[in-house]
Amino acid sequence: MAKLAAHRQTLLWAAMVLATLVSWSLSAERAFTDSTARTLTTIAILAVACVKIRFIGLDFMELRRAPLPLRLIFEGWVLGVFTVLVVLYLTKV
Amino acid sequence: MSTAPETAATRGDGATRPPGPPPRHVPGEVGIWVFIVGDLTAFGVFFCAFMYAHGKHRALFEASRRHLTVGFAVTNTILLLTSSLLVAMAVRAARTGSRRWAPPLITGAIGCALGFVASKVLEYSDKLHHHITPTTNLFYTYYFVLTGIHLLHVLLGIMVLLVLRHVTSRAPGRSDTLIVEVGASYWHMVDVLWILLFPVLYLVR
Numbered sequence: 001m002a003k004l005a006a007h008r009q010t011l012l013w014a015a016m017v018l019a020t021l022v023s024w025s026l027s028a029e030r031a032f033t034d035s036t037a038r039t040l041t042t043i044a045i046l047a048v049a050c051v052k053i054r055f056i057g058l059d060f061m062e063l064r065r066a067p068l069p070l071r072l073i074f075e076g077w078v079l080g081v082f083t084v085l086v087v088l089y090l091t092k093v
Numbered sequence: 094m095s096t097a098p099e100t101a102a103t104r105g106d107g108a109t110r111p112p113g114p115p116p117r118h119v120p121g122e123v124g125i126w127v128f129i130v131g132d133l134t135a136f137g138v139f140f141c142a143f144m145y146a147h148g149k150h151r152a153l154f155e156a157s158r159r160h161l162t163v164g165f166a167v168t169n170t171i172l173l174l175t176s177s178l179l180v181a182m183a184v185r186a187a188r189t190g191s192r193r194w195a196p197p198l199i200t201g202a203i204g205c206a207l208g209f210v211a212s213k214v215l216e217y218s219d220k221l222h223h224h225i226t227p228t229t230n231l232f233y234t235y236y237f238v239l240t241g242i243h244l245l246h247v248l249l250g251i252m253v254l255l256v257l258r259h260v261t262s263r264a265p266g267r268s269d270t271l272i273v274e275v276g277a278s279y280w281h282m283v284d285v286l287w288i289l290l291f292p293v294l295y296l297v298r
Contacts, residue, residue: 001194004182013178020170020291024163027296042297049292053285060181061281062120062274070119073130081137081289088144089297 012059016052023048043086050082121275129282132246136286139242140293143235147297150231155298157232160225165216166295169209170287176205177284180254180277187261187273195261195273202280203254206247213244236294243286250283 023045054075058064063071119126147154183198220226220233227237257276260269 004186004194004198007182007185009178009181013174016174017171020167020174023292023296024167027163027292027298038298045292045296049289052288056177056281056285056288060177060284061278062118062184065118066120067117070126074133077130077133077137081140084137084141085144085293088141088148091148 012055019048050078054078121278125275125278154232161295163295165212166291169212170291172205172209173284173287176202177281180280184277196258199258206251246283250280253279
């Protein structure tokens, strides 16, 4: 069991849990007094989520060792969704 | 801490198989990845539709978002991250051919998933108690639909994990590694969807 736990995946899990708590803290009420700070913080929170997803894909779903086209499709989805979400968020309709 | 890539060495001595997959390996098989990419794309479109609507109705969406209990969502995120770790460990354990650790690890993942479902039931009950329903306004339509569809994925995932627990606890069969990898890939997808759904619904202001 110790051998199963002593693995990169466990370290990534701990980092992702910490990142979740940091994102929660960043989005709290007290953090926002001006719109620029709010905008940048929101984009940062979305970026953190996409970085988490990337690590889940590469290290939990084992795409790091998958054929390159499959890995690129996944990474392309992550980057594409992040980009479109940020553009839509920044666009004032 | 093991960080070196695990490779399938040629073994001629009848020892148990090494824990890592062979290089350039499709986890599971191509079919599950067609499904995963399709589901990720569908949810990607849903998230973008939400963000578009957020841009059009910022005040309404922000006022509605403030009634969400972010603590539920943070708990759910940690539960799903933990379940993914346990499933990933179970896959590595199953590859060794040993039946000792994979079943309890998958049981742990199922426990996390049931915790997620319980948290969701509490969260929905709280909303309904405050007369907040899918028809209250556009934000809550998105909230209930997106989290509801995701919850259906979690419920299906629990059944998948139950199958994996059975497969890893009985006598090994020839397709076991493939079955475990397919099921694990589906479960990680459920986690991925929530990791993005959480900030988009609960944290974006």
